[in-house]
Amino acid sequence: MEKNNTALTNKLSSLKAAYLTKIEETILVLEHFSAPIIELEEIYSHVHKISGTSGMYGFTQISNLSTEFEIFLKEIKSQPKNDCELIETKFQKYLKSLKDLVLKEGENYA
Amino acid sequence: MKKLKKILAAEDEPDIQVVVQTVIEAMSDYEIKICSNGQELLDCVDDYQPDLIILDLMMPKVDGLTAFAKLQENEKTKDLPVVFMTAKAQVHEIAEFSKTGVLGIITKPFDPLKICDEIQGIWEKQFKS
Numbered sequence: 001m002e003k004n005n006t007a008l009t010n011k012l013s014s015l016k017a018a019y020l021t022k023i024e025e026t027i028l029v030l031e032h033f034s035a036p037i038i039e040l041e042e043i044y045s046h047v048h049k050i051s052g053t054s055g056m057y058g059f060t061q062i063s064n065l066s067t068e069f070e071i072f073l074k075e076i077k078s079q080p081k082n083d084c085e086l087i088e089t090k091f092q093k094y095l096k097s098l099k100d101l102v103l104k105e106g107e108n109y110a
Numbered sequence: 111m112k113k114l115k116k117i118l119a120a121e122d123e124p125d126i127q128v129v130v131q132t133v134i135e136a137m138s139d140y141e142i143k144i145c146s147n148g149q150e151l152l153d154c155v156d157d158y159q160p161d162l163i164i165l166d167l168m169m170p171k172v173d174g175l176t177a178f179a180k181l182q183e184n185e186k187t188k189d190l191p192v193v194f195m196t197a198k199a200q201v202h203e204i205a206e207f208s209k210t211g212v213l214g215i216i217t218k219p220f221d222p223l224k225i226c227d228e229i230q231g232i233w234e235k236q237f238k239s
Binding site: 012051 | 129136219
């Protein structure tokens with residue numbers, strides 16, 4: 001089924017670099033959310049998209065972490081908890097870990 | 111075995127659309143049209159006349175399950191083979207999806223370099239006893 005592997009590989013590499021930039025931009029958006037519990041749906045939507053797409057581009061660690069992040073957000077959605085401070089702390093921790101991973105991947109494209 | 115020629119897909123994420131379109135055009139002889147949601151797919155299925163439909167499950171406007179139900183209700187489309195695409199986080203629902211009569215399920219994230227083989231494998235399943 002393969003027709004032109006080199007051209008395809010180059011194209012996919014280019015798309016991969018562009019997608020990484022997009023994740024960086026999404027993280028900037030997530031960092032500006034002031035109250036995760038209130039803006040949960042929108043946050044979940046962003047993280048779900050990263051979770052579902054990043055693995056396809058070969059960003060396995062980003063995919064795994066964002067899937068974990070997504071599950072955490074899903075749990076808050078289904079069982080709203082009163083401990084907002086704990087939720088905020090965990091949210092920021094996931095966000096920082098995701099950001100660190102993206103920065104690390106970005107070094108490969110610098 | 112009937113040859114797979116035309117695929118109609120619904121996927122709302124542009125970053126996935128572009129990769130799927132790119133690899134299928136580069137690695138196969140399939141013709142593929144990608145819609146951004148279930149409603150768009152339903153609007154063009156009659157004209158496009160695909161051999162196979164691929165439905166992402168989570169989409170705005172009309173999601174994959176709703177689009178599948180509507181395809182099943184329509185005499186013209188009820189026998190079209192359908193493949194679901196679903197995220198890894200929802201893999202526990204695969205058994206439930208299989209009961210709906212879909213031909214197969216592609217889980218995300220998938221390896222784009224293997225997607226053509228995966229689609230072909232699912233397509234050929236319907237011709238095996």
